[in-house]
Amino acid sequence: MPERIAIIGLGLIGGSVARGLRARGHEGVLVGCVRTPADADRALALGLVDEAGTDAAVAVAGADLVVVAVPIGAMADTLATIAPALAPAAAVTDVGSTKLSVIAEARAGLGERFARFVPGHPIAGTEHSGLEAGFAELYAGRRVILTPTAETDADALATVTGLWHGLGARVTEMGAAHHDEVLAATSHLPHVLAFALVDSLARMAERTEIFDYAAGGFADFTRIASSDPTLWSDIVGANRDAILPVLSRYIGDLETLRAAIEQGERAPLMDCFGRAKQARDRFTAARGG
Numbered sequence: 001m002p003e004r005i006a007i008i009g010l011g012l013i014g015g016s017v018a019r020g021l022r023a024r025g026h027e028g029v030l031v032g033c034v035r036t037p038a039d040a041d042r043a044l045a046l047g048l049v050d051e052a053g054t055d056a057a058v059a060v061a062g063a064d065l066v067v068v069a070v071p072i073g074a075m076a077d078t079l080a081t082i083a084p085a086l087a088p089a090a091a092v093t094d095v096g097s098t099k100l101s102v103i104a105e106a107r108a109g110l111g112e113r114f115a116r117f118v119p120g121h122p123i124a125g126t127e128h129s130g131l132e133a134g135f136a137e138l139y140a141g142r143r144v145i146l147t148p149t150a151e152t153d154a155d156a157l158a159t160v161t162g163l164w165h166g167l168g169a170r171v172t173e174m175g176a177a178h179h180d181e182v183l184a185a186t187s188h189l190p191h192v193l194a195f196a197l198v199d200s201l202a203r204m205a206e207r208t209e210i211f212d213y214a215a216g217g218f219a220d221f222t223r224i225a226s227s228d229p230t231l232w233s234d235i236v237g238a239n240r241d242a243i244l245p246v247l248s249r250y251i252g253d254l255e256t257l258r259a260a261i262e263q264g265e266r267a268p269l270m271d272c273f274g275r276a277k278q279a280r281d282r283f284t285a286a287r288g289g
């Protein structure tokens with residue numbers, strides 16, 4: 001494991017990297033960068049890192065590995081800020097939920113250091129954000145997708161792969177465009193749907209009563225609507241091209257269901273619900289129940 005690791009952003013994802021490294025006995029120095037001096041004090045008080053500050057360029061100086069764990073909307077500025085301060089041999093990675101957008105920003109911001117950048121995305125998280133949200137076992141047994149480009153240095157890739165293995169994760173590599181399509185369908189669309197459903201119900205006149213009588217299904221379907229609105233507006237904006245086709249397809253499928261309900265046709269409902277149950281049961285079984 002690299003000796004000196006800088007983590008830019010110590011929220012759910014960056015904070016969990018710090019906590020996980022600590023819990024698994026990392027003996028090197030952890031440096032954190034947050035937005036305010038009060039957050040830096042809090043990060044030190046929580047024992048997340050050994051050194052904390054608010055200047056990303058200062059944080060990365062002398063680091064062997066830099067993990068950029070800021071919201072998608074802050075990636076471009078952060079990467080451009082750290083570029084001149086990076087040690088020549090430093091490996092840099094990110095954890096952003098979209099990959100083509102971050103790669104374009106890294107290419108522009110890191111310049112000649114771009115080959116040392118390994119785009120990454122842990123497929124692990126919760127609906128919570130902030131300094132207190134992280135936990136050491138967030139990545140244990142979970143997948144991390146790395147999307148190296150043709151220019152990515154092999155040893156930077158090995159360093160970042162080692163980081164995630166050290167945190168107990170399973171590392172998969174794929175192309176960035178494929179990543180963005182897969183995640184548009186499996187993560188970004190469900191978040192859009194959950195936000196839209198809760199907002200739609202909340203704006204109905206009888207909302208108090210509706211939520212009083214909401215059962216487990218409502219909670220199961222909508223947990224992720226408690227996620228951070230800014231973070232998710234960034235993600236949806238950055239992956240617009242991949243999200244639009246799956247969103248349109250889903251709206252079309254909903255229209256089909258609506259028509260069947262309106263006309264009192266049972267067969268289209270049975271077809272859809274039956275296929276969905278089979279697919280969902282297979283998914284549950286593949287995850288081990």
Ligand SMILES: NC(=O)C1=CN([C@@H]2O[C@H](COP(=O)(O)OP(=O)(O)OC[C@H]3O[C@@H](n4cnc5c(N)ncnc54)[C@H](O)[C@@H]3O)[C@@H](O)[C@H]2O)C=CC1
Pocket residue numbers: 008009010011012013014033034035039069070071072074078095096097098121122123124125126127128129130131133228231235
């Ligand atoms: N929330 C989740 O479940 C997952 C999030 N991600 C990705 O991880 C990244 C971080 O997300 P979270 O940890 O959930 O967010 P968070 O809100 O918990 O933490 C973000 C951190 O970045 C810092 N930050 C925000 N704006 C900044 C700026 N302009 N400059 C420097 N630091 C700034 C904040 O102070 C905070 O420490 C995002 O890019 C997100 O797409 C990836 C997988 C899962």
Ligand SMILES: O=C(O)C(=O)Cc1ccc(O)cc1
Pocket residue numbers: 096097122123124125126127187224
């Ligand atoms: O809370 C959940 O279930 C999530 O889906 C967490 C999550 C959020 C963003 C990602 O890029 C990956 C995972």
